[in-house]
Amino acid sequence: MNKNEIKLLEILINTKEVIKANELSLLLGVSTKSIRNYVSEINKIKKCIYSTNKGYTVDRELAVDLLHIEYSNDLPETKNERVSYMLMKLLKKSNASSINLQDFCDQLFISYETVKKDFIDVKEKLLDYNIFVRIEKDDIYVEGSEKQKRKMLSSLLCEEFTENVLSIDSISKIFPKINIPELADDIRENTKKHGFFINEYALVNLILELSIGMDRIMNNFIHISRHAPIKHPENSEVNLANELVNIVEKKYNIEYSESEFEEFSNTLISSLTKMDYLKIKMDDLSNLIDEEDMQLVNQLLDNMKAWDYFDLSNEGFIVKFALHIKNLRRRILRKYELKNPLTQNIKMSCPLIFEHAVELSNQIKQFTQSSISDHETAFLALHIGNMIRESNFINEQIKCVLLFPQYYDYSDKLVKSINAEFENEMVISYIVTNDEKIDWSKFDLLISTIPSNDLNCDIPKVQITPFLTRNDKLTISNEIEKINLSRKRDFLKNNLLKITDKNLFFKNKTMTSKKDIIYFICDEMRKNGCVDGSYVDEVLERENESSTAFGKIAIPHSFNMDAKKTNMFVFLSEKPIQWDENQVNIVLLFAVKHNERSIFFNVFDNLVVQLLEPTNLNLVMKSESITDFVDNFVKCLKSE
Incomplete structure (x- = not known):
C-alpha cells in the first residue's frame, strides 16, 4: 500500500461515524476519484472497506490486521523511508569506505533516476549534522566527526519509532x-x-x-x-x-x-x-543545585504564577521540577537531549499544557542561549500536567434543589446517598418539602421524588424514587452530563463571540505559503486595530520555537500577550497548506491582551482537541462566515 492508502485506513479506523468521499479527500488533500482508487486497491488486498449511500465504513478488525502486515514490511516504499534507509547505510561506513548509488537501486528495487532524486534529501539531512558527502563515479563517501554521526544515528532511530514507542x-x-x-x-x-x-x-x-x-x-x-x-x-x-x-x-x-x-x-x-528525592525539602535544594540553576528555577516559577488554573503550592512539585531543570541544564551544556516517546501524544491531546511548556522552553532558551527541542519541552509538559487545575467553569459543582415531602428523616438519608454518589459533580444546596416559592435562578437542577410538572420551574429537572436506585443514579448522571455540556457550549460560544469579527474571516484565499499567510493575517489584524506592525515578527519567533500545527489546523500566536485587542483571525482553505511537517486546512491566528489571557487558554485548548476529529473539522470547513464558524464549532461539542 502507498502512504495515502495507509492514511485512509488509519482515518477510517479512528472515525466512529460513516465518512463521505469528499470529507476523506479534504483530509488527504486529494480528489474524490483518488479516494475511490485507494479503496479499490486496499480491497484487492483484503476486503475491509464498505461503501454505502452515506459514505465509507470499515471492518476495524480486518483493517488493523492489514495495517500490522503493512507496518511489518521491511522494504522502504515512500521517499522518506528510502532516505532514512540510505542514511543508515551511509552512517555505518567509515570516512574512507563508500557505497555505490547502483547498490541502492538494487537494494530498494528502484530506478537510478529515483535514487538520484532521493539523494538530494540525503545530502541535505547529512548537512544538518555537519556531515558532508563526496561522490566519485557514483561511489558515495561521507565525511564527518564520529560525534555527529552518532547524534544523527540516535535521531534516525528515534524517528523510526515515532509510531511504535521506543522501548x-x-x-x-x-x-x-x-x-x-x-x-x-x-x-x-x-x-x-x-x-x-x-x-x-x-x-x-x-x-x-x-x-x-x-x-x-x-x-x-x-x-x-x-x-x-x-x-x-x-x-x-x-x-x-x-x-x-x-x-x-x-x-x-x-x-x-x-x-x-x-x-x-x-x-x-x-x-x-x-534516590531519596521524596525526602528532599525546599531548604535542601541550595545544597543540591548550584546558584545558576536555582536562579533559572525561580524565574520559571515566577512565570508560572501568572498562569491561570495552576497550583504552585505543592513543595514536592517544586523539588522534582528543580531537579529536572538541573539535569536539563547539564544536557544543554553537552548538547544532548532526552527523546520523549510521548511528545506527539502530549502535543495533540494536551495542547494547552504543551503550550505552557513551550513558554517555559523559550524562557530557558533566553537564559541558556540554547534551543530546547520538542522532546525536552514534552518533559516540561509532564511536570506542568501534574499540577494543573481544571478551569473554574468546568470545576464548578452543579447546585441542586431536592423536592421531598416530609416523612420522618428519609429526606436526610436520601441527601447523604446523593452527596456520596455525586460529591465531585453536584451539591444539594436546598431541600424543600412542598411547592414553596423558590428563586430558581440560583440553582442548576431540581431533583424530585414526586411529579413536578405543575411547578413553575425553568431549570432542568428529574424525578427519582426515594431510594436512589441504580436507574435513579443513571438518570441524575445523564442530566449532570447534559448540564455540563450546555455550560461548556455557552462558555465557549460566549468567549468565541468576544474574540471574533466578521472582518477577520477569510476562506479559500489563494495562498499556500505558511509565511505569506502569517504576514497577510497579521497585516489584516493591524488594519483592524488589534496589533501593531511588529506583531508578525513575534508570531514568527513563536513559530520558530515549535510548530503550532496540530493535525489539520495551525494556531499561530505570540509569546508576548500584549496585543491592543484580543481577537482571533479565521482562515479556511480547502486546498491544504504546507505548515512545517503538516498540511493544514484551518489557520486560527490569535492576538491576546495580557489581562485576557484566560480567554485564549480556554478557547485554544478546546479548539485544538475538537478540530483534531475529522468529522468536526469537516463540519467547520463548511463555514462561509464567522457566524457559521462559531455555530458549527459549538455543534462539535458533545458529551464526553
Whole structure:
C-alpha cells in the first residue's frame, strides 16, 4: 500500500461515524476519484472497506490486521523511508569506505533516476549534522566527526519509532548482539546501589545512546572529540559511571577510550536523580543545585504564577521540577537531549499544557542561549500536567434543589446517598418539602421524588424514587452530563463571540505559503486595530520555537500577550497548506491582551482537541462566515 492508502485506513479506523468521499479527500488533500482508487486497491488486498449511500465504513478488525502486515514490511516504499534507509547505510561506513548509488537501486528495487532524486534529501539531512558527502563515479563517501554521526544515528532511530514507542524491546531488535534487557538490569541495579534513581524515559534514552556507542566501538569507530565536562560531578556519580563501563567492557570485550568514557558518563550523570528525592525539602535544594540553576528555577516559577488554573503550592512539585531543570541544564551544556516517546501524544491531546511548556522552553532558551527541542519541552509538559487545575467553569459543582415531602428523616438519608454518589459533580444546596416559592435562578437542577410538572420551574429537572436506585443514579448522571455540556457550549460560544469579527474571516484565499499567510493575517489584524506592525515578527519567533500545527489546523500566536485587542483571525482553505511537517486546512491566528489571557487558554485548548476529529473539522470547513464558524464549532461539542 502507498502512504495515502495507509492514511485512509488509519482515518477510517479512528472515525466512529460513516465518512463521505469528499470529507476523506479534504483530509488527504486529494480528489474524490483518488479516494475511490485507494479503496479499490486496499480491497484487492483484503476486503475491509464498505461503501454505502452515506459514505465509507470499515471492518476495524480486518483493517488493523492489514495495517500490522503493512507496518511489518521491511522494504522502504515512500521517499522518506528510502532516505532514512540510505542514511543508515551511509552512517555505518567509515570516512574512507563508500557505497555505490547502483547498490541502492538494487537494494530498494528502484530506478537510478529515483535514487538520484532521493539523494538530494540525503545530502541535505547529512548537512544538518555537519556531515558532508563526496561522490566519485557514483561511489558515495561521507565525511564527518564520529560525534555527529552518532547524534544523527540516535535521531534516525528515534524517528523510526515515532509510531511504535521506543522501548527496551525495540532497541533489542536494532542491536541483536547486545543483551539489552540485561544491560537495563545492570543500570537499574547499580544506580540504586549508588543512591540514585533513573526514570524509565531516561533509562531508555541512556540505553539507546550506550548501545549506539557499544556498536560503534565493536565496529572500530572510535569517539575522539571532547565535550565540556559536567560541572562538579559527585564522586558517587563518577564511581557509578566507572562501574557500568567496567561491566560493559568485560561482558562485550571492548575498551572505552578516555573520550568514550567521558561521553558515556556525561550522558549518565545528566539522567540521574537522587534516590531519596521524596525526602528532599525546599531548604535542601541550595545544597543540591548550584546558584545558576536555582536562579533559572525561580524565574520559571515566577512565570508560572501568572498562569491561570495552576497550583504552585505543592513543595514536592517544586523539588522534582528543580531537579529536572538541573539535569536539563547539564544536557544543554553537552548538547544532548532526552527523546520523549510521548511528545506527539502530549502535543495533540494536551495542547494547552504543551503550550505552557513551550513558554517555559523559550524562557530557558533566553537564559541558556540554547534551543530546547520538542522532546525536552514534552518533559516540561509532564511536570506542568501534574499540577494543573481544571478551569473554574468546568470545576464548578452543579447546585441542586431536592423536592421531598416530609416523612420522618428519609429526606436526610436520601441527601447523604446523593452527596456520596455525586460529591465531585453536584451539591444539594436546598431541600424543600412542598411547592414553596423558590428563586430558581440560583440553582442548576431540581431533583424530585414526586411529579413536578405543575411547578413553575425553568431549570432542568428529574424525578427519582426515594431510594436512589441504580436507574435513579443513571438518570441524575445523564442530566449532570447534559448540564455540563450546555455550560461548556455557552462558555465557549460566549468567549468565541468576544474574540471574533466578521472582518477577520477569510476562506479559500489563494495562498499556500505558511509565511505569506502569517504576514497577510497579521497585516489584516493591524488594519483592524488589534496589533501593531511588529506583531508578525513575534508570531514568527513563536513559530520558530515549535510548530503550532496540530493535525489539520495551525494556531499561530505570540509569546508576548500584549496585543491592543484580543481577537482571533479565521482562515479556511480547502486546498491544504504546507505548515512545517503538516498540511493544514484551518489557520486560527490569535492576538491576546495580557489581562485576557484566560480567554485564549480556554478557547485554544478546546479548539485544538475538537478540530483534531475529522468529522468536526469537516463540519467547520463548511463555514462561509464567522457566524457559521462559531455555530458549527459549538455543534462539535458533545458529551464526553
